[in-house]
Amino acid sequence: MKVILAQPRGFCAGVVRAIEIVELALRKYGAPVYVRHEIVHNRHVVERLKSKGARFVEELSEVPEGSVTIFSAHGVARKVQVEAEARNLPVLDATCPLVSKVHNQAKRYIAQGRTLILIGHAGHPEVEGTLGQIDGNVILVQNESDVAALDLPAETPIAYVTQTTLSVDDTRAIIAALQRRFNDVSGPSTSDICYATQNRQSAVRELAKLVDVILVVGAKNSSNSNRLREIGEEAGVPSYLIADGSTLEEHWVRGAKTVGLTAGASAPEILVDDVISSLRRLGDVEVTTLSGVEENVTFRLPVQLSDLPAPNRAERVN
Numbered sequence: 275m276k277v278i279l280a281q282p283r284g285f286c287a288g289v290v291r292a293i294e295i296v297e298l299a300l301r302k303y304g305a306p307v308y309v310r311h312e313i314v315h316n317r318h319v320v321e322r323l324k325s326k327g328a329r330f331v332e333e334l335s336e337v338p339e340g341s342v343t344i345f346s347a348h349g350v351a352r353k354v355q356v357e358a359e360a361r362n363l364p365v366l367d368a369t370c371p372l373v374s375k376v377h378n379q380a381k382r383y384i385a386q387g388r389t390l391i392l393i394g395h396a397g398h399p400e401v402e403g404t405l406g407q408i409d410g411n412v413i414l415v416q417n418e419s420d421v422a423a424l425d426l427p428a429e430t431p432i433a434y435v436t437q438t439t440l441s442v443d444d445t446r447a448i449i450a451a452l453q454r455r456f457n458d459v460s461g462p463s464t465s466d467i468c469y470a471t472q473n474r475q476s477a478v479r480e481l482a483k484l485v486d487v488i489l490v491v492g493a494k495n496s497s498n499s500n501r502l503r504e505i506g507e508e509a510g511v512p513s514y515l516i517a518d519g520s521t522l523e524e525h526w527v528r529g530a531k532t533v534g535l536t537a538g539a540s541a542p543e544i545l546v547d548d549v550i551s552s553l554r555r556l557g558d559v560e561v562t563t564l565s566g567v568e569e570n571v572t573f574r575l576p577v578q579l580s581d582l583p584a585p586n587r588a589e590r591v592n
């Protein structure tokens with residue numbers, strides 16, 4: 275069996291930064307530190323950080339007085355920030371800078387007097403956070419039918435922002451529908467979209483041309499991993515989401531000569547290796563990597579942690 279690895283795959287710069295923030299906070303302040311929501315959507319990452327002393331909570335009310343508190347990479351609503359300020363909690367914000375950029379862009383559009391359309395998935399923590407950052411007219415739109423159902427006159431000045439785990443390709447049809455429906459539509463330039471989302475999706479499209487089946491390493495609640503799986507399916511290749519090697523189902527790859535393997539932005543490389551090990555248990559495996567974009571994006575750590583030496587990013591696999 276041939277296994278072709280997508281390039282790029284796995285951890286993005288926002289996820290690496292978020293994990294480093296938890297690790298460095300543990301080093302600087304000692305255990306426990308409290309993390310609101312899963313720092314990134316991956317059980318392996320969460321369990322590893324738990325074993326080092328991180329405690330994961332869904333609400334700030336679960337954080338004891340004075341405890342170091344970390345906001346996850348997905349971002350939080352303003353009311354969460356206000357609650358943390360009111361309780362004087364020492365906060366480290368692991369919100370991905372690209373998510374913060376969407377928040378700031380959205381606020382600028384509202385300040386211009388525009389009705390804001392957020393294109394995203396209802397209930398996703400990033401969407402909840404972005405909706406909760408905006409004081410003003412903001413409407414969540416998930417598909418073209420939602421655009422058709424908008425009860426607004428065509429002359430309403432509109433602006434849109436998008437959930438970061440949606441690529442240009444994902445949102446193209448919705449944006450086109452907005453432009454048909456309204457006379458005055460503003461949106462961010464395409465250079466503002468998340469590079470990692472776009473690159474991983476493009477790599478899966480390339481992979482789909484070469485393989486019989488695609489395995490996407492990622493968690494069920496990882497929006498970007500699910501999207502990678504859907505893209506494989508849309509290209510006509512049977513595609514499966516796989517948490518780690520132990521969840522490989524033999525019938526997925528039975529008869530496949532070439533298996534494509536990728537990983538969502540929150541899935542560590544150690545789990546990709548784990549899936550390869552499970553494939554090797556089924557027979558001989560030859561692994562190659564697709565040529566693709568080499569990413570070298572890094573994000574600065576919060577100022578509170580800048581006195582510590584950063585972990586070696588090149589070696590980060592879990």
Ligand code: SF4
Nearest residue numbers: 286288370372438468
């Ligand atoms: Fe940030 Fe993009 Fe990674 Fe999300 S996928 S954490 S927006 S870099």
